Amino acid sequence: MKQNLFVYNTLTRTKEEFKPLNAPHVGMYVCGPTVYSDAHLGNCRTYISFDLIFRYLTLLGYKVRYVRNITDAGHLEGDADEGEDKISKKAKLSQLEPMEIVQKYTVGFRDVMKILNTLPPSIEPTATGHIIEQIEMVKEILAKGLAYEVNGSVYFDVEKYNQAQDYGILNGRHLEDLLTNTRTLGGQDEKRGKLDFALWIKAKPEHLMQWPSQWGMGFPGWHLECSAMSSKYLGHQFDIHGGGIDLMPTHHTNEIAQNVASCGKNPATYWMHTNMLTVNGTKMSKSLGNSFLPDELFTGNNSILNKPYSPMTVRFFMLQTHYRSTLDFSNDAMEASEKGFRRLMNAYELLDGLKASADTDVDVSAVQTRCYEAMNDDFNSPVLIAELFELSRVVNSVHDGKMQIDATNLELLKQTMHTFIEDVLGLKDEKAANDELPKVMEFIINLRSEAKTNKDYATSDKIRIGLQDIGFQLKDSKEGTTWNKV
Incomplete structure (x- = not known):
């Protein structure tokens, strides 16, 4: 195994030597897609990057458990505990069951990942498959006094949490700065603090995706699912947590708070983020x-x-x-x-x-x-x-x-x-994936070789130039003629 692998840790904002908690075993959790639309290039960039990391760690001899979730519940339009669930909204517009939407876009996402030759994760859990685990985590946080229930919804108390922990540890910002840059709560808002976020949301009667809980019918907050699933499959502490940089300020910040509140431990040693994709600088x-x-x-x-x-x-x-x-x-x-x-x-x-x-x-x-x-x-x-x-x-x-x-x-x-x-x-x-092309090219090269043997150089040159015009280059050597696409 090659030693001295160094990785940049968003949590500490330094490049650190990679030291797994239980070498040669490595736990890696990467936030997966929300399956209400086709995968976009930002998704692809993130998952290709972590595929590279997965492949290299495996090459070094590590036994990697790579967990990448599927978000199929609880992701609201504004990502701010309000609005309609994105999958439910798509289901209503399409007059389909929500899980039909989930199935369609999950299959599409996996197809794109396969086309781009990414390896499948070790485990690919879904939010809807882990409702029990999420409810249990909410109960644990409530028991620690770091959450409160209002009218069937449960919210995380950020300011109370920050009294003993650093809520902004991942992005390096103080709570006072975060509060200053957050909108004032409206008169009808149930939350006590401006930064408080939902762990469990009371469902309206027309909401398509809802489950029973001790607080009534509802559905989990978006941030909760990753905390619950990473803990289930990788334990309270694991090695790498990854995702796009857009997830760092809110989603990953809230994940850390949930995990620390429920079990007293920051879930991951190394937090890694891929950067954004632009088009012509925009x-x-x-x-x-x-x-x-x-x-x-x-x-x-x-x-x-x-x-x-x-x-x-x-x-x-x-x-x-x-x-x-x-x-x-x-x-x-x-x-x-x-x-x-x-x-x-x-x-x-x-x-x-x-x-x-x-x-x-x-x-x-x-x-x-x-x-x-x-x-x-x-x-x-x-x-x-x-x-x-x-x-x-x-x-x-x-x-x-x-x-x-x-x-x-x-x-x-x-x-x-x-x-x-x-x-x-x-x-x-x-x-090489096109089995017929090499056979066709071999046939053409043989025709050209026969023309040269017969001193029919006009035909030989015509074949070479014609292939070059459509993007195929021939290269003659003492071992024979080879070709490539240019």
Whole structure:
């Protein structure tokens, strides 16, 4: 196992050496999607980032229990304990049962994750499947005197909690600052304090998703589900809690408060957050007309897009930026990623055809070490990709006869590229996924070879130029002719 992995911890705002509570076992909880609409690119960026983390920890030899929930209840329109449940609203508009909406978008989300080659989590629990656990947690917080019940709803008392704990520990803000920047409670509001949030909400008769409790019919608050499910499957304390940076100020802050109030412990050692996605430097937003869905990106069916981009190009594009940095989408950036991905995979395809020499001009172990160092530095995928391009240069040079490599270094080259391209970055050759294309290209190359043998150079050149015009490049060498998509 490679040691000295360092991760950035939002809780302490420092980069720390990763020390699991019960090595080699690692518990990781990532806030999953609310399944009332199609997955958006921000979701995809977050889950690709944590897929990278899951893959690398597994490579290091850790036994990772990766829990990613499905939010299928309690997520209100304004995320402020008011308004209508998003899934119920969608169900009414569509004249469907709420769980039909849940099923449709859960399947759609999983399909997109599979297309983007993310590994499934170890456990994928749902909020509706853990109502009992959530009710029990509310009872525990009430028993500690840190919540109160009003007319069938239960609220968390933030100011009372803050007397003994630091409510703003995750975002580094004092309670006084948070209170100053929070709206004044209306005369009809049941909450005692401006920052108090719902643990359990009394359901109106027309509310579609409600359950019985000792406080009456109702449904859980959005923040409660993650506290209950992470505790159930990972214990009161575990290693990593992750999600998008938009969840940090409220959702994750409230999760910590709930967990500490119920059991006296901050749930996670390391809090990790992915940054936002922008489009041409502007925040992605439906209201600005600059948003698009993954399927639109794959098909090109959106006016923002110049062309469609393959799933692996999208994954490669996202991994070229560090997970904590803002990821800015543009057609130019996507086209550059498309070319970079093809260049990397073209070199990867040449590996099996390389021949070892008695001498060597390259020390692959040095580059392999730098690959591990990049990932050990808070999962720095952009630096890792730069090192893989250095190995691609070696592959091309050996293939073209400009560099020699001995058997030991050749085997290490194959091992390193396979490990970091497939096992860690989760990239796969989309060209190989089309079983017919290699056969067609082999047939065309053979036709061209026959033309050259017959000294029909006009036909040979016509085939080569014609393929180049539609995006396929032929490369002749003493071992034969190879092809790649450009």
